[in-house]
Amino acid sequence: MMVPVRCFTCGNVVGEHWEEFDERANQGDEDPQKVLDELGVDRYCCRRMLVSHTDLVDVVSPYQ
Amino acid sequence: MSEEYDVEFVERGDREARFLVRGITPGFANGIRRAMVADVPTMAIDTVRFIENSSVMFDEQLALRLGLVPLTTPPEGEFVEDDTVTLSIDVEGPATAYSGDLVSSDSLVEPADENVPIIELKDGQRLEAEADARLERGKDHAKHQGGVAVGYRHLQRVEVVDDLPEFQEPESQIVRGVVEENGELVPTSEFDHDLSTRHPGKEIRLEDVPNAFVFHVETDGSFSVEELVTRAVDSIEARATELEDAVQL
Amino acid sequence: MSYKCSRCKRDVQLDEYGGVRCPYCGHRVLLKERSRDVKEVGVR
Numbered sequence: 001m002m003v004p005v006r007c008f009t010c011g012n013v014v015g016e017h018w019e020e021f022d023e024r025a026n027q028g029d030e031d032p033q034k035v036l037d038e039l040g041v042d043r044y045c046c047r048r049m050l051v052s053h054t055d056l057v058d059v060v061s062p063y064q
Numbered sequence: 065m066s067e068e069y070d071v072e073f074v075e076r077g078d079r080e081a082r083f084l085v086r087g088i089t090p091g092f093a094n095g096i097r098r099a100m101v102a103d104v105p106t107m108a109i110d111t112v113r114f115i116e117n118s119s120v121m122f123d124e125q126l127a128l129r130l131g132l133v134p135l136t137t138p139p140e141g142e143f144v145e146d147d148t149v150t151l152s153i154d155v156e157g158p159a160t161a162y163s164g165d166l167v168s169s170d171s172l173v174e175p176a177d178e179n180v181p182i183i184e185l186k187d188g189q190r191l192e193a194e195a196d197a198r199l200e201r202g203k204d205h206a207k208h209q210g211g212v213a214v215g216y217r218h219l220q221r222v223e224v225v226d227d228l229p230e231f232q233e234p235e236s237q238i239v240r241g242v243v244e245e246n247g248e249l250v251p252t253s254e255f256d257h258d259l260s261t262r263h264p265g266k267e268i269r270l271e272d273v274p275n276a277f278v279f280h281v282e283t284d285g286s287f288s289v290e291e292l293v294t295r296a297v298d299s300i301e302a303r304a305t306e307l308e309d310a311v312q313l
Numbered sequence: 314m315s316y317k318c319s320r321c322k323r324d325v326q327l328d329e330y331g332g333v334r335c336p337y338c339g340h341r342v343l344l345k346e347r348s349r350d351v352k353e354v355g356v357r
Contacts, residue, residue, distance in 0.1 A: 001121060005132035005180055006284075010213045011206060013134055013284055015180035016163075043213065057184040060120050064189075114352045123354050131356035205357065 001056045009045035017041055021050045074242050074249055079282060081289040082242065084219060084249060086276045093216050093277040099296035100211035102202040105145055106286040107135040107173050109207075110198040118189045119157075126191070129182055131207050133163040134284040135197055138172035140295065148196045149173040155192075157185030166195070173197055176285030210292050212282045217241040219276035222259065223269045236260045237268060242278045316343040 003018040017039045025032040036047050070086040085093070112127040119126070130153075149170045155161040164178030183191060202209035222245045228234070237259040239252050255262040259270075281289050316325045318335035319342040325335050327343070334341055 001125075002129070002181055002183055005129050011209055011284065012212045012282070013132075013177055013180065016177045018181060019179070055184070057120055057186075061186045064118075064120065108356075110356055112354050112356060114354065118347075123352055127354040127356045207356075 001060070003053050003055070004049055007043075007046040007049050010043060012041075012043070012046050014041060014046050014049045018050060018053070022055075072249065074251055074278070076289075078288050079285060080280075082251070082278060082280050084242065084276060084278050088275060088277065090275075090277075093279075095300055096293070096296055097214050097216060097279070099299050100214045100281065100292055101209055103299045104210045104292060104295045105199045105201050106137045106208050106210045106284075107143075107149065107197045107199055108205070109133065109135070109151065109195045110148070110200070112193050112195045114193045116190050116192040119183045119185055119191055120189075121183055126183060126193070127195075130166075130193075130195055131205075133166070133180055133182075134176040134286050136172065136174050136176050137199070137210070137286040138170075140298075142172060143199050145199050145201075148198050150194060150196055152194045153182070153191060155185060155190070157189040158187045160184045161191050210283055210286045211296075212284050214279070214281050216277045216279045218272040219244055219278050220270050221245075221273050223271075224263055224266045225269050226267045228265050228267050234260055234264065237270075239270065241280075243270075244273060244276075315346055317346055318342075319344050 003015050005015040006012060007014050021032075021035055021039060024030045025035045032051060036050065041047055041050060069088060072084045072086075073081060074084060075082040088096075109127075109131045112123070112130055114123045114126075117123055117126065149168060149172075151166045151168045151173075153161060153166050155165050161182040161184075162178060163175040163180040163182060165182075166175050168174045185191060200208045202211075217240070220239060220241070220243045222239075222243045238257050239259055240257055242249055242251050243259075244250075259268050279293075281293060283289055283292050286292075287295075316327055317323070318325050318338060318340050320340040321335060321338045323335070323337050324346075325337075325343055327333070328336075333343060335343065
């Protein structure tokens with residue numbers, strides 16, 4: 001649905017980086033690895049949080 | 065503190081730092097780590113009252129998201145445990161509600177990160193809620209953990225012993241953290257964590273420096289690393305004095 | 314206004330004897346409206 005606020009494993013706040021990551025790596029054509037490095041999301045537990053996330057609000061909102 | 069410890073910073077940032085402490089036992093090092101994770105109280109949202117929520121997520125889901133937002137923790141002594149601060153949020157769609165939209169009743173307790181999306185609101189949807197933040201410890205709930213990924217390693221001393229035999233295959237030698245070389249502290253990231261790239265063709269001896277620990281500390285934004293470490297040490301001291309008073313004859 | 318008809322979107326009072334049915338259009342799917350009072354949720 002929405003991005004997790006924190007990393008499940010270590011508790012680092014990852015939610016604040018989602019919009020920039022989405023814009024640059026998902027919508028744009030930048031390399032996700034480079035974007036994550038620049039955002040300071042270093043650990044692989046936090047990286048998978050952003051890499052594997054999909055926003056579902058648009059998918060479920062018609063069924064309100 | 066009555067005793068002084070030798071502390072040396074290797075990297076120092078507001079939210080992330082690496083420092084060396086000499087002259088402490090492994091048990092005490094672990095005590096500091098555990099105090100940083102579980103024993104330093106931080107502010108976090110504890111109860112949420114929903115006045116209106118027509119978003120696509122349930123009240124409970126949003127409450128949990130709000131709870132995980134890090135809040136700045138007031139200086140020691142300003143609040144006692146279980147004191148509350150009220151924050152409110154009121155966002156109408158089409159818009160996204162961010163953690164920065166939380167309005168606090170106390171300027172000492174504010175969202176540490178402003179850009180955490182809470183919920184995306186479509187046309188006509190609205191989120192209006194009031195939340196109470198409480199001061200609690202990491203052992204009560206993970207959202208109260210001030211320290212993130214707190215850990216320590218033995219300081220390792222690197223010594224170049226000799227040249228490698230002429231036809232021996234070069235082998236990589238991985239170390240992580242910080243090493244001491246000729247009395248100088250070198251973060252291993254400087255040489256890609258591989259001693260064989262730093263000293264090619266040399267035989268190297270690695271040994272732990274007794275009672276010297278390199279801590280790596282990150283915070284969730286509730287306070288600075290410095291604040292976290294001093295509060296953790298203070299909490300150990302408070303426990304120790306409490307024990308001393310309790311067993312006094 | 315505790316229920317709303319899912320087809321004609323009008324408010325419906327549920328009548329115990331009339332069965333679950335919209336009195337305006339006869340549709341049998343009713344949606345329960347969210348109550349207006351404040352809901353308190355614990356974050357645990």
